[in-house]
Amino acid sequence: MRKIFYGVAGLLLSGVSVMAQERVDSTSVYELNEVVVSAVQARRETPVAFRNVSAAELKANNTGQSLPYLFMQTPSVVVTSDGGNGIGYASMRVRGTDANRINFTVDGVPVNDSESHGVFWVNMPDFASSVENIQIQRGAGTSTNGAAAFGATVSMQTQRPSLKPYLEVVSSAGSFGTFTNTFRGGTGLLWDHFVFDARYSNVQTDGYIERARADMNSYYGSAAYYNGGTMIKFQTFGSSEVTYQAWNGVDSAKLKTNRRYNSCGAYKENGETKFYDNQTDNYWQHHYHLLATQRLSDRLNLNVTLHYTDGKGYYEDYKAGAKYASYKLDNYVDNKGKIHKKTDLVRRKWLRNDFYGALFRMNYTHDRLQASFGASANNYIGDHFGRVMWVKTSAGLPKPNYEYYRNRGEKLDYNAYVKATYRFLPSLSAYADLQYRGINYQIDGSDDKAGDNVHVKKTFSFFNPKAGLSFERNGHHAYASFAVAHREPNRDNFTENGPSAQPTYETLYDYEAGYQYTGSIFRAGLNLYYMDYDNQLILTGKISEIGEQLTSNIKDSYRMGAELSGGVKVASWLDWNGHLTLSSNKIRNFTEYVDTYDANWNDLPQTSKNLGTTDIAFSPNLTFGSTFAFHWKGFSAAFMSSYVGRQYLDNTSSRLRSLDPYFVNDLRIGYTFRPRFMKEIGLDLNIRNLFNEMYETNGWTYSYILDGKRMTDSGYFAQAGTNMMARVTLKF
Numbered sequence: 001m002r003k004i005f006y007g008v009a010g011l012l013l014s015g016v017s018v019m020a021q022e023r024v025d026s027t028s029v030y031e032l033n034e035v036v037v038s039a040v041q042a043r044r045e046t047p048v049a050f051r052n053v054s055a056a057e058l059k060a061n062n063t064g065q066s067l068p069y070l071f072m073q074t075p076s077v078v079v080t081s082d083g084g085n086g087i088g089y090a091s092m093r094v095r096g097t098d099a100n101r102i103n104f105t106v107d108g109v110p111v112n113d114s115e116s117h118g119v120f121w122v123n124m125p126d127f128a129s130s131v132e133n134i135q136i137q138r139g140a141g142t143s144t145n146g147a148a149a150f151g152a153t154v155s156m157q158t159q160r161p162s163l164k165p166y167l168e169v170v171s172s173a174g175s176f177g178t179f180t181n182t183f184r185g186g187t188g189l190l191w192d193h194f195v196f197d198a199r200y201s202n203v204q205t206d207g208y209i210e211r212a213r214a215d216m217n218s219y220y221g222s223a224a225y226y227n228g229g230t231m232i233k234f235q236t237f238g239s240s241e242v243t244y245q246a247w248n249g250v251d252s253a254k255l256k257t258n259r260r261y262n263s264c265g266a267y268k269e270n271g272e273t274k275f276y277d278n279q280t281d282n283y284w285q286h287h288y289h290l291l292a293t294q295r296l297s298d299r300l301n302l303n304v305t306l307h308y309t310d311g312k313g314y315y316e317d318y319k320a321g322a323k324y325a326s327y328k329l330d331n332y333v334d335n336k337g338k339i340h341k342k343t344d345l346v347r348r349k350w351l352r353n354d355f356y357g358a359l360f361r362m363n364y365t366h367d368r369l370q371a372s373f374g375a376s377a378n379n380y381i382g383d384h385f386g387r388v389m390w391v392k393t394s395a396g397l398p399k400p401n402y403e404y405y406r407n408r409g410e411k412l413d414y415n416a417y418v419k420a421t422y423r424f425l426p427s428l429s430a431y432a433d434l435q436y437r438g439i440n441y442q443i444d445g446s447d448d449k450a451g452d453n454v455h456v457k458k459t460f461s462f463f464n465p466k467a468g469l470s471f472e473r474n475g476h477h478a479y480a481s482f483a484v485a486h487r488e489p490n491r492d493n494f495t496e497n498g499p500s501a502q503p504t505y506e507t508l509y510d511y512e513a514g515y516q517y518t519g520s521i522f523r524a525g526l527n528l529y530y531m532d533y534d535n536q537l538i539l540t541g542k543i544s545e546i547g548e549q550l551t552s553n554i555k556d557s558y559r560m561g562a563e564l565s566g567g568v569k570v571a572s573w574l575d576w577n578g579h580l581t582l583s584s585n586k587i588r589n590f591t592e593y594v595d596t597y598d599a600n601w602n603d604l605p606q607t608s609k610n611l612g613t614t615d616i617a618f619s620p621n622l623t624f625g626s627t628f629a630f631h632w633k634g635f636s637a638a639f640m641s642s643y644v645g646r647q648y649l650d651n652t653s654s655r656l657r658s659l660d661p662y663f664v665n666d667l668r669i670g671y672t673f674r675p676r677f678m679k680e681i682g683l684d685l686n687i688r689n690l691f692n693e694m695y696e697t698n699g700w701t702y703s704y705i706l707d708g709k710r711m712t713d714s715g716y717f718a719q720a721g722t723n724m725m726a727r728v729t730l731k732f
Helices: 002-018 026-038 055-061 067-071 252-257 491-495
Strands: 049-054 077-081 090-094 102-106 131-138 152-158 166-174 178-186 194-205 214-227 230-244 266-269 272-275 280-295 300-323 342-366 369-391 402-425 428-447 451-473 476-487 506-518 522-543 549-571 574-597 603-615 622-632 635-644 662-673 680-688 696-706 709-718 723-731
Touching: 026 230, 026 280, 049 055, 055 067, 055 131, 055 662, 067 077, 067 090, 077 696, 252 709, 266 300, 402 451, 428 476, 428 491, 491 549
Parallel strands: 102 152, 574 696
Antiparallel strands: 049 131, 077 090, 131 152, 166 178, 166 723, 178 194, 194 214, 214 230, 230 280, 266 272, 280 300, 300 342, 342 369, 369 402, 402 428, 428 451, 451 476, 476 506, 506 522, 522 549, 522 696, 549 574, 574 603, 574 622, 622 635, 635 662, 662 680, 680 723, 696 709
16 A cells, blocks of 8 residues: 555656646645645534634744643643643643543644554644644544544644745743743745745753653754645654653642652662652654645645654663562672562663654545545554663673563554535535544563563454534534544553453444534534443553553443533623533443452452442543633733543542542733834733642542552642743744
8 A cells, every 4th residue: 555655646746847837826835735634624514523723822822831731722621741830741631531542643644652542742842833723623523544533633734834934033931940942934935936944942841840850852844845736845843852750640648748749760878768860751753744735626636645753762760679570680699698689770661663654635626525535554663672771789780781671563554534525405514434444563572561472463443434414504503423433452551451451442432413603793602422432441540650541441431511612702802712511421330340458468359349330530520711812902911711620530439539620720911012123022921820729630549458448549740830931922
C-alpha cells in the first residue's frame, strides 16, 4: 500500500513542472490548505458534536501553558498538570475519557504514540503558536487516522502561509520562575510561488510543585510552493525538553501541610532526606511532513501526505532500596560475609522510536453530494531498554551503562474510509461514513515489568460504520447520528497489569442527537449522547512508575449526558459564552477485587465484593464553563470560570477515594496599540485562579487489606493557587 501512496505523490510532484504558471492569491492558498484537513474535520452539516477553536482564540490565551489548557472553555473538557501550573506534563479528558482514547492529528497525521496511545504535550511546547485552527469532536466523531476516538477527536491544522512578510516576538514572564519567548517570521510570497515560515520557542518554569522545573525548546518551519491549483508544502516541527519528574503526586497527609511536596528523587543519607538533582525526563523529537495537494477540477481535489517522526529520550531516577535481582545483578556480600539483597542505584529507561507512513485523501463536491475517500498506512518501531548508571553498594557493574532489559515494539496501522453527505432536500441531508482499520502489533524481548521472555503478537481488524441525518434552516440546525468504534489495548495493558490479565479490544456504540440555533445576537445548542461500551478499558486509579494511568477491561459500562452551550452578544463591546455538561457515567454489575495480605505481607487470595452499579473513575457528573469577554478600541478583558464536579479515583464510588469539586476563575486583561514605527504592540496580564482555590485535578489510589484491615494509599496532583503571567507581543 505504501508504494501506491508514494507513486501518487510522485505523479503530483512531477506534474508541477509542466503546469502553466498561474497567479497565486490568498483565496487559493486558503482553499488548498483546507484540503489537508477537510477529510478529517467535520463541517456544519456533519451530524456530530464539535467545537472549533480559532487561531485568534488560541493566541489570546497562549502564555506558555500546554495545549490542553487552551481547551478549558470547551464543553466536557477537564485538564490536569503534573507540575501544577499547566506547563510541562499535562493532559486532558473529554466526557471523562482519558487522553489515551482521544485521537489527535496534525494536518491529518496521527500524533498519538502508537504503543501507549498517549500524547505527551511536554514534547510539543508552544505548538499553539504554529496552529491555524483546532477542531474538537466529542464522541466517536468522523473517521480519522491513527488510534480510534473513544471520547473525542482533536484535529489540528498548522498555520496557513502568509502572503505578506511578517515578524513577531512574544515574551512572557510570571509566577514560579516562568519565562517564555517565541520568535515567528515569514517571507511572504516570493517569486510569485514560494512562501517560507519559521518559529522558535523556549519555555522555562520552576513549577508550582517543588523542583518541577522544565526547560523546553521547540521549533516549526515550512516551505510551500503554490501554483494555481497546486500546493506542495514541506514542514518540520520538533522539540527538546528536560523536565524534573513530578509523577508521584502528594499523599493525603502531606496535602494538608505542604501541598507542593514532591517525593520524586527522595532518598535517605545519614538519616536525612535528600533529593536526587538529576531526577529528570529528557526527550528529543522531530516531525517531518511532505504534503502535496492538487485541485484536479472544480469538483475534485487530491492530497497525499508523507510523514516521518523520530524520537529518543530517557528518564533518569534514583531508586532507593532497589533489589539487585530486579536489575539482574548479583547480591552484594560485604567484607563481613553479610549478604545484601538491596541497594540504592541510578537508572535510565530509554525509548528510541521511528514512526512513518503515507496518507491519501480525495474529495469530491458536486451539487448535493460531498464525498471523501481516504486511506493511510503507518508503521512504528520502538526500542525500549534500561541501563544502570551507578550502584551505591556492589562489587561493581558488569560494564559501564549496564543494560538490564531491552525489547522492541512494532506496530503497523492501516485504514481506508469513504464518507459522504448527500442533501436530498434543501434543508435535509444524510451522512454515511465507513472505515476499515487493521493493526498488527508485537513486542519481543525482555521487560523490567513483564519479565525476560515477553512475546506479544496481536492482530486486529475493525469495521467502524457511522451514519446520521442533519436538518438546517434559517439558523436552526438539528442532527442525529449513530457510530461504532473499536480500539485496541495499548502497551501498558500488556506489560503493566500482570501476566494473568489478558486485555482485549473495546467497542463503543455512540448515539448522538443535537440542536443548535445561531442568530446575530444569540446562539444556543444542546447535544444529547449515549455511549454504550463493551469491554471498555477503564482507568483503575492505579498508575505506572512514570505516572501513566492504568486501565483494565470492564465488560458493561456507559456514559450518557446532555451538553448545553450558548452565547449572547450583550452589547457591541461585551460577549458571553458558556457551556454546561450533565452526565451519568456508570459501570453495571461491578465487582471490586482487593489485594489481601496477612500481618507479614504474605499474599492471600484476593477479596472480592460485588458493588452493583458504580461511577466510572475520573468522570465528573457536572462540568461548567463561562467566559465574559470585553473589548473596546484597543482594550480587552475576559473573565473565565470553570467548575468540575466530584471525580472518583477508582471505580468503587467511594468519597474517601475521590477528588473534591472545584471552581476556578481566571482574569485576562490586555491593551493593543499600533504605533507608526511598527505594526502592533500588545500588552497582556493573565491572573489565574483569581480567588486562590486550593484544588486537585488528578490522582491515584491503591486500596488493599492488611491483616484484616482495609488500607488505602492515595496521591493527589495539587494545582497552583493565584498566579499570573504578563506578556508582551511585538509585531513588525
